[in-house]
Amino acid sequence: MSSKIAVQVDDLTVAYNYKPVLWDIDLEIPEGVLMAIVGPNGAGKSTLIKSILGILKPIAGSVSIYGKSYDKQRSLVAYVPQKGSVDWDFPTTALDVVMMGTYGSLGWIKRPGQKEKKAALEALEQVGMLPFKNRQISQLSGGQQQRIFLARALVQDASIYFMDEPFQGVDATTEIAIINILKALRKANKTVIVVHHDLQTVPEYFDWVTFLNVKKIATGPVKDIFNDDNLTKTYGINYKVSIQK
């Protein structure tokens, strides 16, 4: 882990219909961490990611990626949305969805070609979904759909990965496959930010954590701040978690 700051968020406030759901968030994410964002349902975790990625306009505050605005650094960032945010009945195949990850580097109008297809096939291979490349996406199981989304982010070949609940609805095998890919990304000095619900696995999977519930409760190394105090502040109830070093 180097001392560079990959993502910096200053005084971010975000509202839907003038009702703020994120208040005055300050956040520094160092390069090369594998970070969990934890917080209860409706805490604003997805909203935070969407605002960092310019999908939502904040009413105040700013975001920078390696010191520059997101618009200038798009190509450094990959995004895995929450699985339920798209219509899986859309008429398209697994391969085609993964190819969408290459659209950013193509820019407007230009079409994907052989190079993009090759990259997509490699990403499918990486997540173990190559045999399903021509499968219509509604014919995939939930865990397979999640892997397709992961492959789509991998194909972006970014420096920073934002993933909204990549473990949602996946079985143990897929969860291990995914976390191994994330750990490999961190090894390659990529920064990986993951919205995560399973508190039990936080110490095992992640080295950095942010507690969020409308406001930022705490952020830092898991070994320093992943404790009952912060969990209680975030979830409002006393959470008993066994923390393994």
Added chain:
Amino acid sequence: MSSAQLEIQLIASLVAIACAIPGTFLVLRKMAMISDAISHSILPGIVVGFFITQDLNSPLLIVLAALTGVITVVLVEQIQKTGLVKEDTAIGLVFPALFSIGVIMIAKNANDVHLDVDAVLLGELAFAPFDRLLISGVDVGPKSLWIIGIILLITIGLLFAFFKELKLSTFDAGLAASLGFSPVAIHYGLMTVSSVTTVGAFDAVGAILVVALMIAPAASAYLLTTDLKKMLFLSMFFGVFSAISGYWVAHWLDASIAGSITTMLGLLFLVVYLFAPSKGLIAVMYREKQQKIEVSLLTFLLHLKNHTEENERHVNHLREHINWQKIRAKTVVDLALKNNMVTIDNHIVSLTKKGDEFTSQAIDYIITNEDAQIEDMKDDFFLFRG
């Protein structure tokens, strides 16, 4: 066939194609209702345009009407944004209001011109060939043909240029935004194309047929394919097919052309809805029935696997034991026999090697839900096709 007949069919076909393109994306975005809203609420735009230009053929009419279409979309979205009502309610609030403003404006001021509500709703394709475009005195064809032809060319050009962007922002607006393809710009682009197409088409075919041509072919195609490009081509084909067959039905029955085309579209959708190979009603019902039988088959095989003693495997005992009616039991036993999964010897049923392997595999799948192992079984059995 006279040249007027040919021209009518040509106009109707071009309108069908021009409608199918935005229609496909509207259907995929679950925005079918918005085309209804646009088609009705452009009326005041046309009327105002007419007051300004005093000319029903002025291009300004198209511009103003298309603008009203986009305003409709904005209004609907603003009302929806308040969070007080859902989208369909917002649409229901906006378009009758705008449409009735248009109707009142016609009634009050434009009684003497050929702008009546019937013509707006139903159009009059039969008259389209009589309204000719003259360029320095030379007749170059029906005006509607030129208008819709130009709109179609622009639509096809835009579709080619922005196919990838349209697909991405329709499937996953969040990713589109994060990659820098403004979904808002694409959304309004699509709304503008839909509005312009509606305006260009409705003089010839009327508001109702425009809506039908946008939605019905795309909805039918959606049931038939899992590929966006094929869906686009199928919707265009369905649109043209309905346009031409509708024309001839009207011709033979001496009925309204727009009405016949709309009827053909409805029939087409009905046929597809019933008979589509995998998403159609009959296919779904057949599949459910098949799955039921297969579950029974599996239960039956499992019973055989678990009981080696002969009295448990006697045909009569099975009937009592599994508690199936005669017909069901016979269907299941026949299916097992047909697939060489069991043999019956002197009223005693035994699993074959194949049957035994199949049972283990199937149970394994049901427990682990691991897909890879049963890829080869999917072709034979519905149960494993999700």
